[in-house]
Amino acid sequence: xxxxxxxxxxxxxxxxxxxxxxxxxxxxxxxxxxxxxxxxxxxxxxxxxxxxxxxxxxxxxxxxxxxxxxxxxxxxxxxxxxxxxxxxxxxxxxxxxxxxxxxxxxxxxxxxxxxxxxxxxxxxxxxxxxxxxxxxxxxxxxxxxxxxxxxxxxxxxxxxxxxxxxxxxxxxxxxxxxxxxxxxxxxxxxxxxxx
Numbered sequence: 767x768x769x770x771x772x773x774x775x776x777x778x779x780x781x782x783x784x785x786x787x788x789x790x791x792x793x794x795x796x797x798x799x800x801x802x803x804x805x806x807x808x809x810x811x812x813x814x815x816x817x818x819x820x821x822x823x824x825x826x827x828x829x830x831x832x833x834x835x836x837x838x839x840x841x842x843x844x845x846x847x848x849x850x851x852x853x854x855x856x857x858x859x860x861x862x863x864x865x866x867x868x869x870x871x872x873x874x875x876x877x878x879x880x881x882x883x884x885x886x887x888x889x890x891x892x893x894x895x896x897x898x899x900x901x902x903x904x905x906x907x908x909x910x911x912x913x914x915x916x917x918x919x920x921x922x923x924x925x926x927x928x929x930x931x932x933x934x935x936x937x938x939x940x941x942x943x944x945x946x947x948x949x950x951x952x953x954x955x956x957x958x959x960x961x
Contacts, residue, residue: 800848800924802841810840822918826954829918834886841922842871842884845929853884853929855892855914858945865935867894867914868928889931890916912936912943917950 789796807816815836821827829837845853854866869892873883892914912935920932935944942948 802844802922802929804921806844807840810844812836815840819918829886829890831886834890836886838884838886838889841889841929841931842882845924846871848924849927850924850929851927853888853931855894855916855933856930857894857914857933857935859935859943860945865894866930867892892933894935913938917946919950 802810804816804820807819811819815833818827818829818833819837822829842853850871852868852870854868856864856866859865869888871882871884872880874880894912894914914933914935917932917934922929922931924930932946934942934947934950936947937943942951
């Protein structure tokens with residue numbers, strides 16, 4: 767056992783530090799540049815769509831389908847500027863770790879041509895188990911195990927070529943299937959009790 771420790775220490779001493787090339791000397795030049803935060807939203811969203819996100823985040827007010835379409839389109843346009851080609855609903859299921867449901871920003875026209883599209887419907891809710899895919903999943907649509915729903919209180923962000931949309935993961939009946947949903951409910955309860 768002690769020989770392994772010395773071997774590990776010897777290996778460690780022979781390693782060279784990794785050189786990291788920063789995009790700029792000033793952290794403020796690139797910090798949060800890959801986050802669709804409130805500042806970025808103000809640049810890309812019409813005022814009424816921005817206010818809908820703020821109202822949803824701060825007061826729990828639902829976002830209309832029209833506003834969701836505007837938000838999704840702005841999010842896609844912003845992400846495309848960074849070379850993003852896909853999006854994912856990113857969540858923390860009860861199985862530990864994180865999970866993702868990846869899709870491309872493409873759809874097909876009635877003639878079969880590929881078109882770029884990202885609708886508010888796709889932004890707001892997804893079925894991670896693929897039960898509603900055209901070729902079917904492992905279950906019927908009505909048997910879907912859970913749904914992801916956009917968490918407007920957490921900003922979307924980019925990792926590599928993927929737009930990550932923070933979501934909650936709930937069952938058809940609204941039961942939490944993740945770690946984030948109970949946390950958000952608890953924060954909401956504390957906020958209500960404090961006011």
